[in-house]
Amino acid sequence: MKKNILFIGNFVNDVILIHTDLKLGRERSFTDFMSPDNQKELAKQPTQKVIKADALGGSVTYGSLAAHYFGDTNSFIVTKMGNDINQEFESLIKSKLINKEGDEGSIDLSYSNIDDKSNTKNTSYYLNYYNNKKNRTLSLMEKGFNIEAKNCIKCIEGVRPNALLFVPVSGEFDESLVTETLDHIKKMNKKTNKPFVDHNEQEQNLPYNPVIAFDVQGFLRCFNGSRVTTRPMHIMIQKLVNIKISLNDMDDIVTVVKAEYGEAAAIMGEHDPATCAKLLRQNFGFTIVAVTMGGDGLFLSSSITGEIYIPTFKPEKVSDETGCGDTFLTCTVLEILNLLNDPSHQLFNNVNSSNTIHNQNNYEKDILLKRNIKREELIHCLQVGSSGASFLVEQMGPKGFANRDTIIDRVKNGKQQIKQQYLQFNNPIIAKFEPEQARNVPSLNSNTEKQKVFKSTTHYK
DSSP, X not given: OOEEEEEESOOEEEEEEEETTOOOOTTSOHHHHSOHHHHHHHHHSOOTTEEEEEEEESHHXXXXXXXXXXXXXXXXXXXXXXXXXXXXXHHXXXXXXXXXXXXXXXXXXXXXXXXXXXXXXXXXXXXXXETTTTEEEEEEEEOOOOOOHHHHHHHHHHHOOSEEEEOOSSSSSOHHHHXXXXXXXXXXXXXXXXXXXXXXXXXTTSOOOOEEEEETHHHHEEEETTEEEEOOHHHHHHHHHHHHHHHTTOTTOOEEEEEEHHHHHHHHOSOOHHHHHHHHHHHHTOSEEEEXXXXXXXXXXXXXXXXXXXXXXXXXXXXXXXXXHHHHHHHHHHHHHHHHXXXXXXXXXXXXXXXXXXXXXXXXXXXXXXXXXXXXXXXXXXXXXXXXXXXXXXXXXTTOOOOHHHHHHHHHHSOEEOXXXXXXXXXXXXXXXXXHHHHHOOOOXXXXXXXXXXOOOOOOO
16 A cells, blocks of 8 residues: 655745866855855856756755656655646646546645735755765755645644644745644544554544654754854754644554754754754654765664664765655655554553553653664664665656665665764663663753764765
């Protein structure tokens, strides 16, 4: 049976400018060096030293296409867009729409809105690459439309997707949409009296416990004209606290958070990536946190793994890294859904089942333990995400996707690109996870966990 997943976010008209001979030191800001007007002029009339390309972008683009090629997945998208969408929309998205009979295609836009009457344009970013493509600066040229929660709720009621991926790119919604959506799920579940749901079952009288995934970048970004900046730490922390409050009493839901290392450090302070991942998980109650470092790999943090360094897989070549994070998150979530769908990881209404331990406090709020998820199984899911991203970089634009079998073959047989400097931050949980461990994990304080900062590269080479 196909999985149904929901993406919430806007499509983006990406304008890619590769400045082949531009080299800037760290002390020089690209946005100070080149104004938005200059960027627009280069986009209209590229020079020999500037290569220009247009592409359809946004997390909903890369995520839905990654899911399409991964296989056995329908992607529902909640978005709002105008009529100036990039022409690739026709070939990449519309060509894969589910028809009325539902037997073709894998993408559904029936819960989206198209506004072709207003003068509002679609979200548009200029992606400027320089320093031999090792550095990238974003400029927001069009903010796009805002997204309302009502269409998310309609999709949830009508489809009951197995996973919800909140992936804003330009402030098209904030955490209030997330909290409103989560609160509605809790209201839905109050109407039922059965404690658990099998992800294969879609009967409306069963509780609804989808995987909830977030990409931090869209919540962290704020804008000063075209300049993309980050929100102050205290504001971002409050946003995550608001989400945490809405997740209270949703103990049977797996949550997945992805943050690039720089983003995680902007929220949690100047720590090494493993500590950032740990702080995000323990302070805000997320199940799984992945702090990514581009081609350097990522750190996974969970109650059953501790903090584990996961390297990238070597691609055949590196052409374009745009959308890697979206592809990683999507493939990771899809493999987690495959894992949760395994009979050995179902939640049962059976007090004698080893998966349902009502009298042991440490298991009551740890969904990974209740699901009997093994450490190696969870690590595998993150490796699938990393492998999926390694195929994307091999081609320009949203084209280098692979199916699940090909992705897993690279997990099993591909070459890992281990960066030795990160191994010192591993803090794995290797022994059996005992009840006392879950009760006695200390709450972290950013002032006592400060360690050396490692600046991550953002490229695979």
